[in-house]
Amino acid sequence: MIEIKHKAYLFDATRCIDCRACMVACSVENSIPMDKTRIWVAGVGVKGEFPNLDRATMVYHCMHCEHPDCMSACPVGAYHKRDDGPVIYNPDVCIGCRYCMNACPFGVPHFDYDKGIIAGAFIDKCTFCPQRVDNGLEPACVATCPTDALEYGEREDMIKAAHARIAAHPERYIDHVYGEFENGGTSYLILSHVPFSELGLPAIPEKPVNEVSEKVMEMTIPFAIGWGAVLTAITAGVAIYDKKKESQKPAELDEKVEAPK
Amino acid sequence: MTNTISRRDFLKLGGAATAMLAVGQMLPPMVAKAARETGQINAAGDGFISSMCEMCVWRCGLVAKIKDGRVVKLEGNPEHPHSRGNLCPRGQSGLMNTYDPDRVLTPLIRVGKRGEGLFRKASWEEALDLVASKMMEIKQKYGPEAMVFSSTHNLSQPLFENLLYAFGSPNYGTQRSLCFNAMIVSNLMTYGMEEPARIYDDKLAYILLTGRNLMEAISTSETSDLSHAIDRGAKVVYLDPRFTKTAAKASEWLPIKPGTDLAFHLALLNVIIAENLYNQTFVTNSTVGFDQLAKEVSKYTPDWAAQQTGIPAETISRIAHEFAAAAPHALAHNGWRTSNFINSFHTERAIAILNALVGNWNVTMTDAAGEESGTLGSPTQPPFPRVSALRLDGVPWKYPVVPLKIGVFQEMRDNIVKGDPYQAHGWFISRQNPIMSIPDRAKTLEAFAKMDFIVTIDIILNDTAWFSDVVLPEASYLERYDPLVPIGNRIFIRQPVIEPQGEAKSALWIYKQLGERLGLGDFFQYKDEEDYLRQQLAPLGFSLEEIKAKGFVETAEPAHASEAAEPNWNTPSGKVELYSDTLAKVGFPGVPTWLEPPQPAEGQYYLLTGKVAQSTQFGTQNNQLLHKYSDEPRLWMNAKSASENGLADGDWVEVTSEVGKVHSLLNVTQAIRPDCVYLTPGYGHLSKGLKTAYGIGVSDSALHVTYTDPISGGQALSQTFVSVKKA
């Protein structure tokens, strides 16, 4: 069997110049309507007080989680995670419940609030450009980045590269690769010179967000069967007990026990 | 919280119909015939074609993805040294310039009043005949000099120049005096070349950027080079009154007081000379005028400069030491749009000299290969007629060291208004938007009003076209051929990746048609665009098909002298001129000298301008993709100054200069000196033919006062002072 290597992006906030070439590239590559986007600038922008200033920006899109919460949440299984990393949405089965949006801790999927039934309101989010990566190209956003703030490769290599960069310039980076473990790991890895919260990234535990919910779901069917059995037993028990009791008493109400009229 | 840039919803383009459109879904398929013939696209109309970006003058190599006969995506060409596989946001969005619903696709002839925007469609025959007859009329009535020609650097410029020189006019307006005259002229005076090339190698350790905002005013490969140098640990010191995106990446940002970069650099020279930090061998062997220089800069101590610049003396002194210590792996960037103050020429001279003193030559900078290369062929043509009339822009009679091809555009505009030394009557404009790019827009409109006839070649109804009598639609850069571009030992091609839309034609075609109608056909001896390119390739023995298929051809020898060769300092002394006799002879100081820049009065602010990564000059704001990802243009003001004035973020303010007044939304920010305000250039368009851009932002050109650096002819774009109050 061929082992499929797991791909990831590495974003280095110290390199990003907020030029937005990546965003334009994504819009063009994926024919995104003019009032929508799959990728956007986050971060506090300029911070500090003149003249002691700094700037924190990052480009934000789907993290392509290792344990995607969107996928876990979707009732109709409109999401799937490919073996090589991408988390893909399938509009053909989506019922538009928007539970995936609630589930995604990063606020990634977005919805066509401006479309009615006929136009068809769907979810959209970054796809990792499978049409490109399957043909040996980098995702459109990565390919155009003039400063290599966005890079693409094997997840393992990206993690190694990220740690190597921190080791080479410890004064420049926060000693953490966001996404290495967050939410059980993501395929979008981030290096930063400012606290990650200033890039607009939520504090996400290492345990996948969907862990508890999936565990509870695993217990559902056994619980249902068990609970059903218990209820049946109770019903039977009560009925037998009742009958016993009634047979001991003069059956006063017995003629009325049939359904009314 | 951020306060530099406002939140705003994405553009809701007009009605529902346009809001749904995505790139490449808007026009019927157009098959690039030529590309299909050479097999670059298959029968279904799909394929990849190499060409060149023209969203700015950097001209990166691109590969266009064609689907069903339409451009659907542009990629950076990895084979091209300017793109190396990347494109900047403007390059990425280039196809939206081509597919702009506001494209002009037929020749237009004005029917209403000028500026009213009423045009009728015309055939090329009619439009060209009209233009030629008007030009001939002006020539006959007032002489050829009454026709002014202006164009911003582009690949068909040689043919544009053919037209103007053959026509016999001396009046040539280029964007350069609004852009980099100070840099060009100072380099010419110091090194005898316009712009030495910069080398960002692995050893580059120290970079001094004087207002060169490379992270926003992007040149893809150089932006990338700078970024990678920073990654490797090079130290970057950046001077700018604004905390730009470059400032954010720099190791050290010095929010220098506008106009005092000269004092800063003079002090660096002072320290380096006083403390013997310069490269003696290089100075002795390769320069002239060290003593004069040393004498002049001895006055400019760090303490003195600290007073001028607001930068502590120790910092200046430290940077001088650091720079000299890092040399020759140090680079003082000579900037690009260096037209900030009337002393900018001296600033640029000081930068050029700084590099020379520490011996950076051939390490971080070298002889540049120009785009014009002698190795390419060209159609034969007769010599140009002799022109005796004076140039309206005062070159060289008023600006003796400014090269003719560069000129002083704003002076030309002023003299058109004055009618001095003679009155101009016609204006031929190509690929330029002078109404927006020259300072004092009202005055430019006045100059337009003096004209009997104005013709503009553009791809959209930009402001200049809007005020023209005839608009000729050029095919966009994805729809046409242009003359070839040699870079190093490669020659690159721009070729149509789709057929021109509507009636649009290449400049090569338009100039030839006009030339023929003006009786100047001998200067345009090519059948068509392909023939022109074939003639260019002939001496090299390459076929057009070859270069089309690959996007470039490689010659055995670099078109230019190799590194090892003797530097080609084309100065009178043949050396690097720390002291320039040429300058002295025409009455200018031979060494850089302090020249006090004017300062805003109490309650006024320096009005700064500067590029943003999502637009180019005055021509891309109508690009819907760029618009989508642009910040709303607002007047930047420091939070402290705003509160002093009782102004808050999001307020409407009235901004008033000597020549104009605009109403803008205010962006209260920390990212600018308290004595400065800033506007993004390129907004506040006058043309209602720009449906996406019209009505957005305000024009800083409407505020800019015209001041010209007397030596280089550069317009002082930061030398406008404004007052700001609540509107």
Place this chain on the structure above:
Amino acid sequence: MKLNLTVHPRFRIGILPMILLALMGIAFVIAMIRYTYGIGPITDLSNSYPWGFWISFDLFTGVAISSGGFLMAGTVYILRIKEFQPLLRPSVLTAFLGYIMVAVALLVDLGHPERIWYMMIHMNGTSVLLEIGICVMSYLTVLAIEFAPVVFEGIKWQKFAHLIHKFIMPFVILGVVLSTLHQSSLGSLLLIQPTKLHPLWWTPFLPIMFFTSAITIGLGMIILESSLSSRYFQRGLEVHLLEKLAKVIPIVLAVYAFLKFGELAWAGELGYLFTSGVMSVLFWAEILIGVVTPFILFSIKKVRQSANGLLTGAVILLLGMILNRFNVSWFAVKHPDPLFYLPSFMSNVHYFPTLPEVLVSVGIFSAGIMAFGLVAKYLPVFENEEHSHETVVTPTPAIGD
């Protein structure tokens, strides 16, 4: 009981039905606009706030207040506590209508309502929402079956009524199982938001919290709906029965409070009780109104034995518990705001329901009330009113016959 075919004059000219009809009409028009132009134009929902008032009110509150049905079905059929028989049918009807309202509201909220049935063919086993969807759909069927005898009696198809009675028990058990599942799963729905839901509410025991509170809500609803219908239909109130129910409430509330605080203590999150600003206030409001006050009221015999006391207690309990549902599904949920400073499609990180949004819910609710009135009017929902309420007329459970 005979089917009364004469239309009661109160329904013809009644001002209430007119208002209800008008509200339904408005909601219908808004819904049509929504189907034509999308959810955006009529709501404040956004990419930051994908769920809002409809979910908090129609789904979370709607399902919770329908829990009386399974409680009474369980009590009467399974535990055979026959004296509660008179409360059974109204409760089942409330539940049935309640769930229909939930379904209708969801059809307005869903992006693709026409695909709702995809849940049955594209099942994703890890999705709590799937479980809820399937449970609700199945339970609606069960409720229909449980309520069918009333309809058949109404139209005098006694045979069918009998037939259903014969096989009712499996459905009753199924109904209780389904209800247990989805009442608790509504809580599980929020389990996937550990980073968004405030820790005062997020706990792995959310399903248990939800189930426990649903019991109190169900009991409260039975009291409320009996009280109101007794007033509206001018029939006798089964105070002695309601008192018995009311007696249970403090016990369940105690368990609920124990779970809630116990969990917070166990998770070491007691600190949040006082340090979370608005969230602390909301939490305490919910506890004081929904737990403490009704606990005290229903512990007092006099309150339990008075019609007004019962009604007051139930209303307070329900308000508090509904606040809980709003808290967990809306007020205490913080969606990520990635500090956008670019023109952003995610421009709305605040949410406040628009008037049309509320009106849709109001319209659906009105339809529910209207339907209840009509059904109660024409079908034998309140049995044997002519009899003294001592009389228990009950169908025989299938098992044990």
